[in-house]
Amino acid sequence: MRVFLASLLVAALALVPQAAQAQDLTGYTKAQRAEIIRFAANNSLFVLYHEMAHLLVHQMQLPVLGREEDAADNVATWMLLNKRSKEADQALADAAKGWQLSGVAYGSGEFEEDYAAGHSLDKQRAYQIVCMMVGSDGKAFRPIANQYAMDHERQDTCQWDYRLINRSIKSLLSERPANAKSTVVNVTYHDAGGRLRLAADAFRSSGVFDQVAQDLRENFSLRRPVRFNAKRCGEANAFYDPDTIEIIFCYELMTDYMELYAAELPKPAAPVPQGGGAGKEKTKSF
Numbered sequence: 001m002r003v004f005l006a007s008l009l010v011a012a013l014a015l016v017p018q019a020a021q022a023q024d025l026t027g028y029t030k031a032q033r034a035e036i037i038r039f040a041a042n043n044s045l046f047v048l049y050h051e052m053a054h055l056l057v058h059q060m061q062l063p064v065l066g067r068e069e070d071a072a073d074n075v076a077t078w079m080l081l082n083k084r085s086k087e088a089d090q091a092l093a094d095a096a097k098g099w100q101l102s103g104v105a106y107g108s109g110e111f112e113e114d115y116a117a118g119h120s121l122d123k124q125r126a127y128q129i130v131c132m133m134v135g136s137d138g139k140a141f142r143p144i145a146n147q148y149a150m151d152h153e154r155q156d157t158c159q160w161d162y163r164l165i166n167r168s169i170k171s172l173l174s175e176r177p178a179n180a181k182s183t184v185v186n187v188t189y190h191d192a193g194g195r196l197r198l199a200a201d202a203f204r205s206s207g208v209f210d211q212v213a214q215d216l217r218e219n220f221s222l223r224r225p226v227r228f229n230a231k232r233c234g235e236a237n238a239f240y241d242p243d244t245i246e247i248i249f250c251y252e253l254m255t256d257y258m259e260l261y262a263a264e265l266p267k268p269a270a271p272v273p274q275g276g277g278a279g280k281e282k283t284k285s286f
């Protein structure tokens with residue numbers, strides 16, 4: 001929801017050969033390319049549900065006890081957990097990993113201002129997703145909680161955390177009556193060429209924007225129409241704009257996730273610098 005000043009990220013990344021390779025995915029195998037795009041689309045999906053939560057808080061005037069940014073993450077996690085599908089579970093695992101990777105790449109927690117920020121630290125956001133997962137279903141998600149070295153006592157108390165959040169969200173977002181009107185949602189994909197073309201095409205064909213728009217139409221009756229705009233913004237970010245009732249997804253964010261994940265894979269043929277995405281310009285937090 002926070003709007004950042006235009007950043008130097010685009011220019012900075014253009015100087016890094018590995019980032020350039022991630023933009024068009026040259027040198028990566030077909031399977032790696034599919035993995036990179038899946039990871040980026042899943043992280044985008046999580047961010048879109050997070051923005052949808054800001055929209056709902058604003059348009060439905062929902063009460064929020066605690067920080068809205070934490071609540072928006074919990075709503076996004078809850079929405080995906082309630083789909084009870086392999087794809088949604090994978091999206092959550094990818095989103096947790098996304099926060100973990102971005103925490104390292106952007107040095108989340110290294111700056112004093114991070115502790116005064118509206119958002120939790122990236123690593124905390126990763127753990128909170130895993131906590132909700134294992135709290136909702138200890139058996140199904142114990143492996144991922146163990147993978148994150150979350151101790152068993154915390155895994156158990158995550159059940160209480162999940163139950164409280166589940167009860168709270170259910171009481172606020174109750175079932176819509178069958179005859180209620182659907183929310184009007186208009187989805188627009190703006191053209192993007194150059195270095196954003198592949199990310200823009202991959203974002204559109206992943207269907208994540210349409211999925212969240214459809215969720216909004218089917219499950220909520222907002223009085224005012226909502227616009228979903230995917231476009232080039234000049235920064236890797238996503239926003240809910242309360243003035244225009246609009247969710248904006250920046251194609252640069254899709255590229256950013258592709259680069260974060262590509263940096264974790266075995267390096268493609270051409271020589272690339274070591275260190276993955278570390279030292280990237282700090283620009284995003286949604």
Ligand SMILES: [Zn+2]
Nearest residue numbers: 001069072286
């Ligand atoms: Zn937010």
